[in-house]
Amino acid sequence: MKRNVVTSIILSILTCGIYSIIWTVSLNNEVQRMNGDEEDGLSVLLLSILTCGIYFLIWNYRMGQRIEKAGGRNEGIIYLLLAVFQLSLVSLALMQVAYNDLLDRGTGAGSSY
Numbered sequence: 001m002k003r004n005v006v007t008s009i010i011l012s013i014l015t016c017g018i019y020s021i022i023w024t025v026s027l028n029n030e031v032q033r034m035n036g037d038e039e040d041g042l043s044v045l046l047l048s049i050l051t052c053g054i055y056f057l058i059w060n061y062r063m064g065q066r067i068e069k070a071g072g073r074n075e076g077i078i079y080l081l082l083a084v085f086q087l088s089l090v091s092l093a094l095m096q097v098a099y100n101d102l103l104d105r106g107t108g109a110g111s112s113y
Contacts (some may be wrong), residue, residue: 002100005093034070057083063095072098
């Protein structure tokens with residue numbers, strides 16, 4: 001699903017981060033589906049909570065690899081650095097822009113987008 005990045009950021013701020021959790025899970029599942037992989041968004045959420053956010057940092061890096069597998073550019077280092085400096089909302093926005101671009105181009109491994 002193509003999302004408006006500005007709207008998603010505003011909703012994340014207005015809901016004190018609750019929407020960003022939903023956004024993270026949904027974006028993970030959509031990129032995984034585009035790659036033909038198993039969706040595991042709730043696992044990302046649970047592991048991030050259990051590891052006090054450490055897994056979330058790993059997830060940011062791996063999303064770069066997943067977006068690259070779908071046909072985009074691997075910007076995992078940028079996502080990771082933004083998350084380390086508490087700018088994960090910016091990294092989510094960049095991931096969404098990359099995903100929207102993939103949808104616009106109609107690319108994606110194992111999908112008909």
